[in-house]
Amino acid sequence: MNKAKHPLIRLHGVTKRYGATVALDNVDFSCFPAEIHAILGENGAGKSTLMKLLSGVIQPSEGDVFVDEEIIRLKSPGHAIDRGLICMFQELSLVPDLSVRENLLLGAKDARYGFAKKHHLADARVLLDKIDASHVQLSTRVSDLTLAERQQVEIAKALSRQPRLLILDEATSALNSTVVEKVFDLIREQRDRGTGVLFISHRFHEIEAIADKISVFRNGQHIETFANGQYNYGAIINKMVGQSLTELFPTPAPRTISSTVLTLDSLSWNGEIKDVSIDVKAGQILGLGGLDGQGQNHVLQALFGLLKHTTGDAAVNGTQGMPRSPKAAKGKKYGLAWVPEDRKKEGLILEQSIQDNLQLAALGHASAPAQAVFEKLISSLELKYQSLEQPVAALSGGNQQKVSLIKWLVISPTCLLLSDPTRGIDVKTKTQIYQLLVELSKQGIAIILLSSDYEELVHLCHQVHIFYDGEIVDTLSDESLNAQNIIAASLNMHKKSSEAHA
Amino acid sequence: MLDVFKRYRRECIAFFVLFALLSLYIATHPRGASTYVMTIWANQCLILALAAIAQFFVVVVRGIDLSVGAVMALTNCAASYLLNGSGFELVYGSFMVIALGTACGLINGLIVVFGRIQPIIVTLATGSIFTGLALLLRPTPGGSINYDFADAMTLDIVGIPTAVWIALLIILLFWFPLRQSGMGRSIYAIGSSEQAAFQSGISVNTVRIIAFALGGTFAGLAGSYFSYVTATGDAGIAANFTLNSIAAVVLGGVALSGGVGTLIGALLGACILKTISSLMFFSGLPPLAQPLIEGLVLATAIAIGSFGILTEKNRLRVFD
Numbered sequence: 001m002n003k004a005k006h007p008l009i010r011l012h013g014v015t016k017r018y019g020a021t022v023a024l025d026n027v028d029f030s031c032f033p034a035e036i037h038a039i040l041g042e043n044g045a046g047k048s049t050l051m052k053l054l055s056g057v058i059q060p061s062e063g064d065v066f067v068d069e070e071i072i073r074l075k076s077p078g079h080a081i082d083r084g085l086i087c088m089f090q091e092l093s094l095v096p097d098l099s100v101r102e103n104l105l106l107g108a109k110d111a112r113y114g115f116a117k118k119h120h121l122a123d124a125r126v127l128l129d130k131i132d133a134s135h136v137q138l139s140t141r142v143s144d145l146t147l148a149e150r151q152q153v154e155i156a157k158a159l160s161r162q163p164r165l166l167i168l169d170e171a172t173s174a175l176n177s178t179v180v181e182k183v184f185d186l187i188r189e190q191r192d193r194g195t196g197v198l199f200i201s202h203r204f205h206e207i208e209a210i211a212d213k214i215s216v217f218r219n220g221q222h223i224e225t226f227a228n229g230q231y232n233y234g235a236i237i238n239k240m241v242g243q244s245l246t247e248l249f250p251t252p253a254p255r256t257i258s259s260t261v262l263t264l265d266s267l268s269w270n271g272e273i274k275d276v277s278i279d280v281k282a283g284q285i286l287g288l289g290g291l292d293g294q295g296q297n298h299v300l301q302a303l304f305g306l307l308k309h310t311t312g313d314a315a316v317n318g319t320q321g322m323p324r325s326p327k328a329a330k331g332k333k334y335g336l337a338w339v340p341e342d343r344k345k346e347g348l349i350l351e352q353s354i355q356d357n358l359q360l361a362a363l364g365h366a367s368a369p370a371q372a373v374f375e376k377l378i379s380s381l382e383l384k385y386q387s388l389e390q391p392v393a394a395l396s397g398g399n400q401q402k403v404s405l406i407k408w409l410v411i412s413p414t415c416l417l418l419s420d421p422t423r424g425i426d427v428k429t430k431t432q433i434y435q436l437l438v439e440l441s442k443q444g445i446a447i448i449l450l451s452s453d454y455e456e457l458v459h460l461c462h463q464v465h466i467f468y469d470g471e472i473v474d475t476l477s478d479e480s481l482n483a484q485n486i487i488a489a490s491l492n493m494h495k496k497s498s499e500a501h502a
Numbered sequence: 503m504l505d506v507f508k509r510y511r512r513e514c515i516a517f518f519v520l521f522a523l524l525s526l527y528i529a530t531h532p533r534g535a536s537t538y539v540m541t542i543w544a545n546q547c548l549i550l551a552l553a554a555i556a557q558f559f560v561v562v563v564r565g566i567d568l569s570v571g572a573v574m575a576l577t578n579c580a581a582s583y584l585l586n587g588s589g590f591e592l593v594y595g596s597f598m599v600i601a602l603g604t605a606c607g608l609i610n611g612l613i614v615v616f617g618r619i620q621p622i623i624v625t626l627a628t629g630s631i632f633t634g635l636a637l638l639l640r641p642t643p644g645g646s647i648n649y650d651f652a653d654a655m656t657l658d659i660v661g662i663p664t665a666v667w668i669a670l671l672i673i674l675l676f677w678f679p680l681r682q683s684g685m686g687r688s689i690y691a692i693g694s695s696e697q698a699a700f701q702s703g704i705s706v707n708t709v710r711i712i713a714f715a716l717g718g719t720f721a722g723l724a725g726s727y728f729s730y731v732t733a734t735g736d737a738g739i740a741a742n743f744t745l746n747s748i749a750a751v752v753l754g755g756v757a758l759s760g761g762v763g764t765l766i767g768a769l770l771g772a773c774i775l776k777t778i779s780s781l782m783f784f785s786g787l788p789p790l791a792q793p794l795i796e797g798l799v800l801a802t803a804i805a806i807g808s809f810g811i812l813t814e815k816n817r818l819r820v821f822d
Binding site: 055057076077078079080081082087089093094095096097098102103105106107108109113114115139141269270298301305306307308309325346 | 505509681682683684685687688690691693694695697698699700701702703704705761762814815816817818
């Protein structure tokens, strides 16, 4: 194979900002034809932003994108597809109400709005057969397919478009290992024909099996690119971890022996939570870690009475059984409060005033909190506002999150459930929230903190459960609670590496 | 065969309901299944069917068009000026009336896409404007349509109502392209999952504007056909047709949440609705009970259509 001289795509000084958050920070990156290039990084490292940039979904705030050494602005996914940059997205890009056939043809370069040529479907059919999806009928509606079948269709859709650069974002997460092996054969075939492949996966052994090169990203920066096999697990994880920012975190409350507030006994739901058992004591901060969407958030939703048909048992605050609705969960018997991850959609009513939002959780609660309770919390969290009549939408992200927290704290929960409370907010607010959490735990409130930031898990939590594919794969505390172990367990590598050490 | 039934379940159900209602109608009608009875029935159905297809194109891209009736009123009033000549004037007039409808739909689409305003608000406003224009054209009902032309469109060809032939022609011209062309697929795709469509390289804005414009075209066709049937121009028909067009698409299995439903479904829904009112006319039920019965039928159809929500396991998804 002759080595191509110039890269297929090249990023030069690319920065992408969303408001105050920097998702990609001055990134230089290249991908050559005929190579499989894996991208590794923690949650929020910038992998997804990179993919979205290359597929035309978003445009860089600064810097240039070169395709074939020609500077180009990818205005839309259609534009990128015309250039041969084909992306298979993590959030499935199939239209649920259309049939497999219609999805395969949707947006195809030569038949975007006209009539498709016959060869197109024939190609896709051959590809589907090659990856063990011969049972998938082209006339089936996509919403009737299983998750794995959808992924197979996605792969066939991407490959049937003759990509020059194939971007695979978690392309194989729902497939079993035999199918994955067949998909890999197809990807290698593509590479040998000169296609460049960008491969994002959280399954480390897959990267090891298929990648030619590996690039590590951290906090929106491109750290290093190296050949597959150059470093061992440990070294790669250290590259993903980076420097610790201990000064952000207050000293955690010492762990005292206290009574259990909440127990979950083998909770399962809909194949997305598998046999999860949890035990939280008064004054304890329990961390839930892992990659996005491994079932952690569903556990909190289940505890807050949002999921139907869960199995397993729970006891909260001496009350047996799962709460059946959020109203029951926040009631005196359970004493739970949940601050959801998406504050704009689930946590707050943006158009309503600060005052109205603050009172929302306490509505219908047995004991209405006094005005003094609000004022105390507002001043201790230093909520910045002009008037309580101001709509919440006018506040900054950090202050919105404070409103979302105070709203629940006024009902004095015995156990506080938090879904990534510091995502996308500024450092100062983060430290204030950390301070508050430690303060609350000293007062004896049990806290379950779901976080995608491993620093928070290391520095704030007494114990951390790591989720992978709906199960708790590892529980870390004391000495074992460090960034390396969290990342290794998140990637479900710990079993492998500990076997290797043993 | 079973596969076709499964895929077009809603349409098949609508078809059987229509078949039963129509049989009942013919059985109870004093003059039975004569060409005359069928022609009147078909003409009434086709007016609403065209309005329902207009609504269908907008609903399928997750919109709702409150201006369907107003566009019909405007094109009807325009037709009462443009379609009273003969020969070439009629060809030109017919074309202009439909072009006017298309223009109205195009305006709706452009405002929705570039103004980033919900379709319900936009079409409420433009609907009012279109009705206003219609009133300027025809402050009181009047004008006329060339009688020979109107007769040709509203009587029968070889014993089968012309309206049925027109419906078949529309199905032939639009059914196949809508399922087989990239444009048709794109229209369904942006209604079902705008994000997935965008990521697949579809120009979401252009497709949405085209869907609204197609809606306008059919509202124009509905206005034209209304003119052939009534042979006059009337600006006061808007409200009734808008609401009935929405009811018809729902009855025909078109999901108001977008992406699901077919042109034939909308057509069948319109026929069901019209047949129910015709049935009641001959059934001896007091005319005042008609809205009550129609409402019950509609409520039942909607309730059946939303059973899916009961099986959702995550309570938060119910609000999506």
